[in-house]
Every structure is written in structure tokens, then in C-alpha cells.
Amino acid sequence: MTGVRSDWLDPLRAALDDGPSLPVAWFFRDDDAGWADDRLWPLVEVCAAAGATLDVAAIPEEVTPATGEALSRLAGEAMIAIHQHGRSHINHEATGRSCEFGSARSADDQATDLTAGRDLLEAAIDGPTTGVFVPPWNRCTEVTVGLLAELGFAALSRDESAFATSFPEVRICADWTRLTHEGGLPAVAGSLACAVRRRAAGRAEGDGLTPAVGLMLHHAQLGAADLSALVQLLDLVAYHPGAECVPLASLASMAGATQGAADDDSRT
Numbered sequence: 001m002t003g004v005r006s007d008w009l010d011p012l013r014a015a016l017d018d019g020p021s022l023p024v025a026w027f028f029r030d031d032d033a034g035w036a037d038d039r040l041w042p043l044v045e046v047c048a049a050a051g052a053t054l055d056v057a058a059i060p061e062e063v064t065p066a067t068g069e070a071l072s073r074l075a076g077e078a079m080i081a082i083h084q085h086g087r088s089h090i091n092h093e094a095t096g097r098s099c100e101f102g103s104a105r106s107a108d109d110q111a112t113d114l115t116a117g118r119d120l121l122e123a124a125i126d127g128p129t130t131g132v133f134v135p136p137w138n139r140c141t142e143v144t145v146g147l148l149a150e151l152g153f154a155a156l157s158r159d160e161s162a163f164a165t166s167f168p169e170v171r172i173c174a175d176w177t178r179l180t181h182e183g184g185l186p187a188v189a190g191s192l193a194c195a196v197r198r199r200a201a202g203r204a205e206g207d208g209l210t211p212a213v214g215l216m217l218h219h220a221q222l223g224a225a226d227l228s229a230l231v232q233l234l235d236l237v238a239y240h241p242g243a244e245c246v247p248l249a250s251l252a253s254m255a256g257a258t259q260g261a262a263d264d265d266s267r268t
């Protein structure tokens with residue numbers, strides 16, 4: 001950290017300074033636990049130091065007993081929350097974009113993968129997950145969404161480009177790895193600043209966006225420089241009065257309550 005300037009965050013700091021009196025919620029979703037887990041633990045430490053719970057999307061078939069035990073311990077200490085990230089993180093599509101829960105899979109196959117993945121992950125962590133499903137590549141079909149409701153899942157988390165659904169959902173709005181590859185840290189700060197301003201404006205207008213800023217991380221892609229920058233970002237978000245770190249599952253509960261109220265309204 002020493003010698004690393006944090007002025008790359010100035011646009012985000014300005015957006016937070018300009019924000020509403022009520023803080024905007026933030027969450028940090030890290031995908032692909034089960035792969036390169038030696039890089040996951042330092043990220044958990046970075047978030048914990050700022051008092052932020054890291055939302056970990058774990059690949060059920062890739063979580064080893066050792067990783068499952070570590071995840072369970074960290075969840076017990078409220079340092080992380082564990083969500084289900086597909087079943088195997090395998091692409092089943094013959095053409096087009098990668099998808100584990102895509103149109104190439106029948107409803108029966110998807111249901112089997114959802115429940116087998118949940119059973120595997122709960123066995124690995126010796127307890128329940130949050131009930132939030134994070135589809136690999138942030139993609140699934142409307143069939144998947146229907147199955148999540150039938151099978152008792154609590155919520156879904158994809159990205160903001162995904163199709164709309166009435167199922168409770170909390171979406172990420174920025175991808176650390178893509179943004180840093182495309183435009184470095186200024187691209188991250190710019191994207192997050194835009195997200196803060198959109199949410200601040202949307203809160204008044206009821207624009208239907210997830211009322212939170214969600215940043216997607218992939219620990220396997222994070223080097224030392226990324227972690228240093230994340231320390232700076234978390235330091236800003238954790239202590240700025242315009243921001244508040246809220247676990248994804250709590251946001252999902254709020255989304256569920258809001259959806260329930262909307263459904264009630266639509267019946268009257």
C-alpha cells in the first residue's frame with residue numbers, strides 16, 4: 001500500500017460526496033471459489049479489514065473438503081457469505097456464449113444440476129448456503145428462474161444486462177477484471193461513480209434497478225496491485241457516509257419483500 005496513490009478514486013469520492021443523505025448500499029461478489037483458492041483467502045482478509053462481508057460464489061463440484069471447511073469457518077465468523085455458483089461451471093452450449101444453465105439444457109437437466117449443486121455445496125460447508133443462486137457467466141434462462149422458485153431458492157444474482165424477472169434478484173453492476181483490463185483503475189472508478197449516481201437518481205424515480213452497487217471480483221485474476229487498489233476502494237466505501245456495505249443475502253431479502261409488495265399491489 002505504501003506509495004500507492006488513491007487519487008484514481010477521486011471520481012467515485014465525488015459521486016459519493018454528491019449523493020443523497022441516505023447511504024447507497026454496496027456489496028462485493030467474488031466468483032469461482034473452488035478454483036485458485038490460495039488467492040481467495042487474501043481477498044477475504046482485505047474485505048474483513050474494512051468490515052465488509054465478502055459474498056463468495058462457490059462452484060459446488062470444485063469445492064474440496066479443505067476449502068469447504070475454510071469457507072464454513074469464515075462464514076461462521078461473518079467474514080464471508082456462501083452462495084451457489086452453478087454446479088460444475090461447465091459450458092453446455094454448442095454455439096454462442098458460454099452458459100451452464102442455458103437453452104441447451106432441458107428443464108429436467110437444469111433441475112438436477114440445481115439440486116445436486118446445492119446438496120454438494122451444503123455437504124462441503126456442512127451447513128446451508130444463503131439460498132442465492134449465481135449462474136456461471138451471469139447467464140441463465142427463464143426456465144432456470146422458474147426452477148429456482150419451485151426448488152426453494154431465495155434469490156438470483158446476475159449482472160445488469162440480464163433479462164428482467166419477478167424473482168428476487170440482486171445484480172452486480174461492475175466487473176473489476178473486465179474494467180481493469182479495458183481501462184485500468186480509472187475505468188473502475190468511473191463505472192462505480194456512474195453506478196452511484198444512477199442509484200442516487202433512481203431512488204427518487206423508482207427505476208427498478210437493484211438499489212445497491214455490486215462489484216464482481218474474480219480472486220483468481222487478482223494480483224498484488226489489484227489487492228492494494230481494493231484496500232483503497234474498501235477504505236473509501238466502508239467509511240464514507242454515502243456508502244454502506246450490506247451482504248448480498250440481506251439485499252436479496254429486501255428485494256424479496258419489495259417484490260412481494262409489488263405482487264400484492266398487482267392483485268388488488
Ligand SMILES: [Zn+2]
Binds near residue numbers: 089137
Ligand atoms: Zn464463474
